[in-house]
Every structure is written in C-alpha cells, then in structure tokens.
Amino acid sequence: MCTVCGCGRARLEHAPGPDHGMGAPAAHDHGGGPVHAHPHAHGDGHDHAHGHSLAGERAHSHADDVIDFGNGVAGVSIAGLSQQRTVSIERDILSKNDAYADINRILLLKAGVFALNLLSSPGSGKTSLLVRAITDLQDRWPMAVIEGDQQTSNDAVQINTGKGCHLDAHMVGHALEQLPLPRGGVLFIENVGNLVCPAAFDLGEACKVVVLSVTEGEDKPLKYPDMFAAADLMLLNKADLLPHLDFDVDACLAAALRVNPRLQILTVSARTGEGLGAFYAWIEGRAAIASLPVLYPS
Numbered sequence: 001m002c003t004v005c006g007c008g009r010a011r012l013e014h015a016p017g018p019d020h021g022m023g024a025p026a027a028h029d030h031g032g033g034p035v036h037a038h039p040h041a042h043g044d045g046h047d048h049a050h051g052h053s054l055a056g057e058r059a060h061s062h063a064d065d066v067i068d069f070g071n072g073v074a075g076v077s078i079a080g081l082s083q084q085r086t087v088s089i090e091r092d093i094l095s096k097n098d099a100y101a102d103i104n105r106i107l108l109l110k111a112g113v114f115a116l117n118l119l120s121s122p123g124s125g126k127t128s129l130l131v132r133a134i135t136d137l138q139d140r141w142p143m144a145v146i147e148g149d150q151q152t153s154n155d156a157v158q159i160n161t162g163k164g165c166h167l168d169a170h171m172v173g174h175a176l177e178q179l180p181l182p183r184g185g186v187l188f189i190e191n192v193g194n195l196v197c198p199a200a201f202d203l204g205e206a207c208k209v210v211v212l213s214v215t216e217g218e219d220k221p222l223k224y225p226d227m228f229a230a231a232d233l234m235l236l237n238k239a240d241l242l243p244h245l246d247f248d249v250d251a252c253l254a255a256a257l258r259v260n261p262r263l264q265i266l267t268v269s270a271r272t273g274e275g276l277g278a279f280y281a282w283i284e285g286r287a288a289i290a291s292l293p294v295l296y297p298s
Contacts, residue, residue, distance in 0.1 A: 097201055100169035104204025107176060108187065113144075114283070114290035115187040117203050119227060120211035121220075122193035125237045128270040129211060130190055136273075137280060141287060142182030146175045147190040166197040169204055184291045186283060195224040206290060207232040214238050214245055218252035221259045228259045233266065233282060240269040 108115050120126040134143060148159050148167040159171050172189065181187070189205060191198045210231040212220055215238060221228040228234065234256055242249070249267070256263055266282070268275035 094200060097169050100173055101202040101204040104169055104173050104176060108181070108204060108206070109290070111181045112184045112291040112293070113181050113187050114185070114287040115189060115203075115205040115207075116283070117198075117205040117208045118188060118190045118211065119195070119198050119208060119231070120193060120213075121195045121216065124193070124211045124213040124216065125270050126190060126193070126211045129235065129237060129268070130188055132270045132273070132276065133188070133280070133283075136276065137186070137283070140280075140284075142185035143188065144179050144182050144185070145188045145190065146172060146179065148192040165192060165194050166201055167191050167203060168201050172203045184287075186287055195220070195227045199224075199227040199230045207286060209233045209235060211235045211237050212252070212256075214241055214247045214249075214252075218248050219255060221252070221256040225259045228256050228263065231260065231263060233264045235275075235279065236265060236267045237270060239267045239274050240272045 118126055118130060130145070134145070137143065146159060146167075148171075159167060159175055167189065189203055191203075195210075208231045210227055210233070212234060214236065221234075236249070236252065253265055256265060264282070266275050266278050268279055270276075
C-alpha cells in the first residue's frame with residue numbers, strides 16, 4: 001500500500017531483499033535478461049479487509065466544504081489501516097529503501113558516476129529533455145540511462161514498475177547490476193511521472209532534478225511541496241510557449257523558493273535549446289566532483 005499518497009500501489013514492503021527474506025539488504029542478485037522490477041508477496045502481509053471507524057482519520061469542515069483525509073499523524077488515510085499502523089509501515093518501508101539506496105550510492109561513488117534522479121508530473125517534457133541532453137552531451141561524457149515506466153515499451157532502457165507509482169532503490173540496484181556503469185560519467189534516472197510518491201524515495205542518486213512545465217500552472221510547487229523541497233534543481237521547461245500562455249514566471253519561482261530556499265532554478269526549452277547550456281554547465285560541475293577518487297577504509 002502506498003502510504004505516501006494512499007494510492008493503493010504495492011510498495012517496498014512487498015519487495016524484500018534478493019533472497020526474498022526480510023533481513024537487511026544484501027547485494028542484488030538477479031540473472032540476466034531485461035531489467036524488470038515488480039512487487040514481491042511475502043508471508044507477513046496477508047491481504048484482508050475489515051470494517052473500522054474513520055474517526056480521527058478524516059475531518060469534514062462545513063466552513064469550507066473540504067473533506068480532509070490528511071489531517072492525521074500519517075498525513076494520509078488508508079481504508080483498513082489506523083494512523084499509527086500507517087506510520088509504522090511507512091517508516092519500515094523507507095528504512096529498507098534507505099538501506100538499498102546506501103548500497104547504490106557507494107557503488108556509484110566508487111565508479112565516479114554522477115547520478116541524477118529526474119522527476120516530474122506526466123507531460124512536463126522530462127523525456128524530451130533527457131533525449132536532448134543525451135544528444136548534446138554524448139561526446140562530452142560517457143552516459144547511461146535508467147527509465148521507470150508503467151508497463152509500456154516506449155523507452156529504451158527500462159525498469160517495468162507494473163502498477164507502481166515510483167521507482168525505489170531496490171529496483172534501481174538490480175538495474176545497476178545489468179547496466180555497465182560509465183566510469184567517470186553521468187547516469188540519468190528517469191522516474192515515473194508523479195509529483196507525490198517519488199519525492200520520498202532515495203535511489204542513491206547525487207541530486208534530484210524536478211521538471212515543471214509552464215503549461216502546468218505556477219502554483220504546482222505549493223500544491224506538491226514535498227517534491228520541490230526534496231529537489232536540488234528545478235527546470236522550468238517549455239519556455240518557448242510562454243508568449244502564448246498566461247503564466248506568471250515570477251510567481252512560480254517565488255512559490256518554489258518559498259518551499260525550498262536552497263533550490264536552484266533554470267528556465268529551459270527542450271524544443272529550442274533555450275537555457276540548456278546552463279543546465280549542462282550545472283551537470284559538468286557536479287560530474288567533475290563525482291569523478292574525484294573516493295577512499296574507503298579497508
């Protein structure tokens with residue numbers, strides 16, 4: 001159950017370690033073949049349903065006619081789960097994910113690879129930006145791509161998330177085993193189009209980059225604050241459409257910085273190339289740092 005957004009998707013509690021046990025994460029061990037990740041069922045989470053009171057899990061304010069399912073300690077209401085149980089599940093899920101993320105991060109650091117986690121809502125132009133960046137940068141650095149997708153074959157290198165609403169570190173770890181790491185290069189991880197769940201899941205990346213298009217509305221950072229608070233860089237995409245839209249750029253930037261004062265912001269266009277030079281310079285600076293040798297105690 002996706003306790004981040006309450007969407008009912010299977011999450012990491014159904015994706016234990018490679019030995020399908022519930023112990024600490026170990027090195028991932030999948031056989032060859034295409035990268036494919038899916039939830040794993042295990043013994044302590046039998047599906048069942050029972051009635052219960054929703055008292056304390058939602059509030060209906062007649063003053064503003066808003067039914068609030070996010071006012072409990074968990075920040076989300078899921079049928080069949082108490083707030084305390086929801087919080088417990090989410091902590092367990094995220095702690096397991098963080099352990100896998102640490103494994104991925106060490107692997108990437110040892111290889112000197114700069115990994116970016118690209119995040120956005122559907123239709124922001126994230127894939128177009130990625131394709132343009134790969135085309136423009138392919139002679140500058142070795143590159144690799146991991147793409148999260150919900151059961152389609154439109155992307156070249158893919159983790160099939162099934163009905164999952166985000167990538168997690170366990171999935172990415174398996175992909176890294178089958179993907180030759182570009183030593184001293186750049187790894188782009190294109191996450192599932194979703195501005196809620198992916199914000200909570202560390203994949204072992206160096207930076208999170210959130211893509212927001214000018215066709216989405218300038219209030220998106222305030223509507224989805226967790227995503228923008230977690231990001232290191234925001235790309236305001238489709239700038240070429242600004243002359244045709246009633247979009248307040250200053251209000252959008254102010255909203256983003258209100259959520260995350262340390263957020264760096266670039267205005268770009270995947271179609272015309274506007275602003276991409278600054279994005280590439282941002283990548284170059286961080287890739288140079290990532291390529292420095294890292295010493296680990298023996």
